[in-house]
Each structure stands twice: as structure tokens, then as C-alpha cells.
Amino acid sequence: MKKKVTLKQLAKELNLSISTVSKSLKNDPEISRKTIVRVRELAKFYNYKPNALAVSLKSSKTKTIGVLLPEILNNFFATALFGIQQEAAKEGYKIVTCFTNESYQKEVDYLETLTYSSVDGIILALSQETQIKNKVSHITELAQDNIPVVLFDRVSDTIQCDKVIIDDYDASKKAVSHLLDSGCKHILVISTIHELSVGKLRAEGAQKVVTAYTGATLSTIEVTQEDEGAKEITAFLKNHKVDGILGFDELSVALAIHIVNAIGKKIPEEIAIIGFSDSTLSRYSSPKITTISQHAEELGSMATALLLKRMNPDTSENTPNFTTKVVKTSLLKRASTR
Amino acid sequence: MKKKVTLKQLAKELNLSISTVSKSLKNDPEISRKTIVRVRELAKFYNYKPNALAVSLKSSKTKTIGVLLPEILNNFFATALFGIQQEAAKEGYKIVTCFTNESYQKEVDYLETLTYSSVDGIILALSQETQIKNKVSHITELAQDNIPVVLFDRVSDTIQCDKVIIDDYDASKKAVSHLLDSGCKHILVISTIHELSVGKLRAEGAQKVVTAYTGATLSTIEVTQEDEGAKEITAFLKNHKVDGILGFDELSVALAIHIVNAIGKKIPEEIAIIGFSDSTLSRYSSPKITTISQHAEELGSMATALLLKRMNPDTSENTPNFTTKVVKTSLLKRASTR
DNA sequence: ATGAAAGCGCTAACAA
DNA sequence: TTGTTAGCGCTTTCAT
Numbered sequence: 001m002k003k004k005v006t007l008k009q010l011a012k013e014l015n016l017s018i019s020t021v022s023k024s025l026k027n028d029p030e031i032s033r034k035t036i037v038r039v040r041e042l043a044k045f046y047n048y049k050p051n052a053l054a055v056s057l058k059s060s061k062t063k064t065i066g067v068l069l070p071e072i073l074n075n076f077f078a079t080a081l082f083g084i085q086q087e088a089a090k091e092g093y094k095i096v097t098c099f100t101n102e103s104y105q106k107e108v109d110y111l112e113t114l115t116y117s118s119v120d121g122i123i124l125a126l127s128q129e130t131q132i133k134n135k136v137s138h139i140t141e142l143a144q145d146n147i148p149v150v151l152f153d154r155v156s157d158t159i160q161c162d163k164v165i166i167d168d169y170d171a172s173k174k175a176v177s178h179l180l181d182s183g184c185k186h187i188l189v190i191s192t193i194h195e196l197s198v199g200k201l202r203a204e205g206a207q208k209v210v211t212a213y214t215g216a217t218l219s220t221i222e223v224t225q226e227d228e229g230a231k232e233i234t235a236f237l238k239n240h241k242v243d244g245i246l247g248f249d250e251l252s253v254a255l256a257i258h259i260v261n262a263i264g265k266k267i268p269e270e271i272a273i274i275g276f277s278d279s280t281l282s283r284y285s286s287p288k289i290t291t292i293s294q295h296a297e298e299l300g301s302m303a304t305a306l307l308l309k310r311m312n313p314d315t316s317e318n319t320p321n322f323t324t325k326v327v328k329t330s331l332l333k334r335a336s337t338r
Numbered sequence: 339m340k341k342k343v344t345l346k347q348l349a350k351e352l353n354l355s356i357s358t359v360s361k362s363l364k365n366d367p368e369i370s371r372k373t374i375v376r377v378r379e380l381a382k383f384y385n386y387k388p389n390a391l392a393v394s395l396k397s398s399k400t401k402t403i404g405v406l407l408p409e410i411l412n413n414f415f416a417t418a419l420f421g422i423q424q425e426a427a428k429e430g431y432k433i434v435t436c437f438t439n440e441s442y443q444k445e446v447d448y449l450e451t452l453t454y455s456s457v458d459g460i461i462l463a464l465s466q467e468t469q470i471k472n473k474v475s476h477i478t479e480l481a482q483d484n485i486p487v488v489l490f491d492r493v494s495d496t497i498q499c500d501k502v503i504i505d506d507y508d509a510s511k512k513a514v515s516h517l518l519d520s521g522c523k524h525i526l527v528i529s530t531i532h533e534l535s536v537g538k539l540r541a542e543g544a545q546k547v548v549t550a551y552t553g554a555t556l557s558t559i560e561v562t563q564e565d566e567g568a569k570e571i572t573a574f575l576k577n578h579k580v581d582g583i584l585g586f587d588e589l590s591v592a593l594a595i596h597i598v599n600a601i602g603k604k605i606p607e608e609i610a611i612i613g614f615s616d617s618t619l620s621r622y623s624s625p626k627i628t629t630i631s632q633h634a635e636e637l638g639s640m641a642t643a644l645l646l647k648r649m650n651p652d653t654s655e656n657t658p659n660f661t662t663k664v665v666k667t668s669l670l671k672r673a674s675t676r
Numbered sequence: 677a678t679g680a681a682a683g684c685g686c687t688a689a690c691a692a
Numbered sequence: 693t694t695g696t697t698a699g700c701g702c703t704t705t706c707a708t
Contacts, residue, residue: 008686022688059700073417089436110427345701358679395702
């Protein structure tokens, strides 16, 4: 069994003191060239790596970021996570990830676990339950522990911190405008996220555009339970004229596609579909689904970059105020809209 | 700014020694009831939590599991990750996750990062490049560092460790049998994972069944580049009689669905489709796609359970030999097959 | 029943 | 140029 080599062992073998060895490995100029070379050679021979735990204990830095996501079985968050991990790795940071399953209590518990296992900072998208309850003291308290937080996508005005969001309101306007411009008169919005900040913004944006166009009707179906929602949508499509559907989230889009196909309506001739989720489903459906691209990976990497800057501030400048970065979405025109 | 409380501070405030405080918090019987109560009360008052770093340094345990995945934008691995995190959390373990993007070098690098930041164990699915090169010394060497590893899904015979896999060979037989039983005569297999262990096993299984049925033809298209693959599949379907398709992976299934729809063939009447991936695409396609369920979440949680057992062996028993758990897949019959 | 002291592996101020 | 020492926060053995 290969034991991990420590400074102590190197020092002993070289007949030097521990501190000399430590300094040599840092190329400290106060150590002689000759000694440095000797030390580094032996260190390389043994493949010495400093014990990260000891370094962390000493420095109170762990080079670890805590990531708290509402769910992972969701293209958006999975993609964001990917962006986070990639960006973190660039700077030598690791990520510890937990999933709250949209539960407030889990969010509280995991946050505690993360802070007490000493992550240097936290990236977080609020759980649905947290947004509904609007209880965020578990997050604001992090400031007292001096742990920087970056919120992304699911944010809260009550929390003072750096944030990265998309332009939900505008994106939704963009989507509805696209439908109307292509001749849709009767738009149906489907949402499973009406309780979320992003869902509300999207609803407002959609309504805004429709109101501006006289004569147009905006109906909304808020889905809470998948089966019931599916029935409701099916019934609605049978009993109302609908020629365009906007799905606010992955599940809504999936339901829309499935049901429109099931009742035998042609996409986009009879019903156009546009969605907020760029999942495999959207990309490989027939026709391919027009999508608002949320740039999830960029969202993740921007959140990480912000956090890294907050954790390692430029000594030259004074601490900048909290910013909210808004990532512009783009309309990925595909075949499900005219 | 709230500072984290330490034993030292508690001791000072209580006029006790650090060790007494430490023992009290552990309910050490050699400490008087009265003292224990006093200590615990003050600890609760300050919401004392032991510094995880210090504990880890002392105990050489971090309560952290390193997880190395080939990719995350993939329903299978995302689901497995979910299972891993859930199971780990049950025992108070955190997970540090990295994505190799199927790259050997990244796998090597991340593995080094993980081991030197002292994870207690590692859960890993080999990258594609690693399986092709069959270079696994970076993994076998972990044994020398006494870091237990559990491989899942993408495994290697060269590596001696606990493993969790699915019955790829049987699953594939099951899938092909299902197609043949329902009347398919000309089956096309599509695979983007022909270089992977799992892909090879699935290929063997499929071939086996077809060989057993005289007269049936098994054709295979191995897709390396998506666009070219799509063309190849399209051409093949035009020039050959195909009445059943088996997709070995998420992309293959997606391509199959998309192309069959695009060329206007009816599913399942003209072409039946069955796949190995239970993504949103499969579940919300019209018709819904018959799928081999890989029980990804269970795979993840089993891998974690195995690792936990290996890291915290029962003192009563002697160390068990390495095991390979095989998770039985099941056929999720849906509407894309007859 | 309580405390002193050593040590996990490292850094850094200070001494020599 | 090199070494000594103290200390990060905790556990644990061994006094008292």
C-alpha cells in the first residue's frame, strides 16, 4: 500500500526541516537554488501532493463550490450544472452538488451541510417551495458566515446577492410575438411553473403582447398534476379554437407536443408550438420544435464566474456592488411554427 | 459578521478545558451529567458545529464521494447521478461531481484532483476514450492509495473492484425477441456506442437472437457523426425493407424516431421502434416509445451503497470479495411496438 | 470528573 | 540560508 507522502517524510529523508521543504516547493527565493532542486526532485520522485485538507484548514479555503439545484432530471438544470462544473474546473475548483427536489426543507438542510463542510461559496436556484413560501432567511444568513452566494434563474428580490437570470419577460414577449406574427390568433399558454418567479414573468410578458394586439385571446392552463393537466389541455383544445401554443417549461412543451399529435392536429399548420425548453424532445420531434434558447450552460458559467470573482476579489479594486446579469435569450426558429 | 464558534471559545466561556468540552459533546460517560448539560446548552445557543475540515484532517475521512461521469446531458447519467446523490445524503455523504466529456485525459486529471482533495471513495463510469484505449492504470492505482472505487455501467474487466451493471446482453435479446415476436422480420440496429463495453454486449445479444431465428436479417448502422449517421439511416430505410428498429442509446433512438417520422412511415405499423433510453423523448413521442428500462437511479444508488459498505466495513465480518451486481432491466411496453 | 499535551499536515512569522 | 515555533480545530491518550 502506497502511503501518501508528507512534508515531514521528505524533510527527514533530506535532512532538512519541514519549513525548508515547504518553502522549497514554493520556490521561495530565500532558499538556495541547490536545496530547492534537491527537494523538488525528491518530491517529484514520490509524487508528493500537499494534503488538501491540511491546506484548507490552514487557509480556511477549500476550493470547493456548493451547488444546490431544484432538480437534475431536467435539461435546463443539467445543462447549467455542466456549465458550472466546467467553469469551476478552469480555476481549480470542485463542485459539491445537491438536489432539493423542489423542497424547502431539503434546501435548508443541504445548505447547512454545505456551509458546515466549508464550501467557499454557493450557487443556487431556489426550490419551488421556497419561492412559494418566500422564506429565504436560510440564504440571507449566509452573508453572516461570509459565504458568498450567487443565485441563478430562480431568484428572489428579498435576497441581496449576485444573480444571473434570463430575460423571461422579454423572452415570453418574443415567443408570443412570433406566434402572432406568423398568423396565430388564438394562443394557449401552458405552464407548470406558475408559482415560480420565472413563470410569473413569462406570464406577464405573454399577456402584455396579447393585450397590445386587439382581438387576440390569451388563454392559460396551469398544470399542477400531469395526468389532470393532460386531460384539461385535451378538453380545451377540443372545445376552443387554438392555433398556437406556448409552453413555459419542459413538461408543458412535452404535453403540448404529445396532445396535439394525439388529437391529430397538424403542426404547425393547424397548431403552432413554441417552447422554453431545448430538450432532446424539442430537437428530435417531427417537426422540430421552435424554442426560446435559455443558454443554460452560459447561465451556469456566468454564475460561476461571478462567484469566483466574489470569492477572490481583485485587491486593487474595492468590493463591487451586487449585480444582476441578464442573459439574453434567443429564438431558435424551427419547424413547429410558421 | 458571525464567526464560527470553536471548541476553544466554548471552553473559555465555560471555564473548562477544550478536551472536556469535546468529550461532553460526545456524551462521554466519564464527564459528569451536569457538565455535559452545561456544555450542550451553550453549544446549542451558539449553534456550534464542529469544523469539518479539522475533523477530516484528524480522521482522514471527508465524508465525500467523488463521482466521475462521461456526460451529464444524457438522461441515463443524470438519473444515475440523482440516485447517487440521494443515497449518499442518507448516510451524510456529499458528492463532488466531474464530467469527463468522454475524454481519457480529463478522466485522469479529474481523478487526480478528486483523490488529492481527499474523497473517501469514487464512483465512476468509464469515458468512451478510456474504454477504447483500455488504459486503466489511473484507476487501478487508486487501490494503492486505499481509495475504494465502484464502477458502474461502463466497466472494465481489467479493473478489480465492485461493479454495478445492467444485463446488457440479455436486455438486448429481450428487445429483439420482442420485435420478432410481434412480427418484425427485418430489424435494424442503430448504435452510437459500438466502441463501448455496453454497446458491444448489446450487439452480441441482438445478434444471438437473430441468428437463432432463421431467415431474419440483422443490419447494424454504427453512427459516429450525427449528420452523416442520419443520412445513412435515411438511405438505408429507403433502400431496404426494415420493419423494426432497435436503438442502443439515447441519440440512436432520437435519430430513429425522427427519421422514421420524416420519411412518413407509420409507427409501429410499418416500422416498430424500441430503445434503450427512457428520455422525455421516448415518453412524449407519438406514439410513446417502447423502452428497455435501465433503472438508472437504482444503478446509482446501488453503486453508492456498495461504496459506502466498502468504505465503512462491518468490523464483525472480514472484507468481502469484490462483487458485480447486475441490475435486471425490464421491458416497458408502449405504443411504438406491436 | 477534568485537563494537559501530542498530533493530523501544513504555513508563516520569527530566530538563528 | 535554514530552522524553530506556534497555530489552524479537533480527537484522544494519558495524567491528575
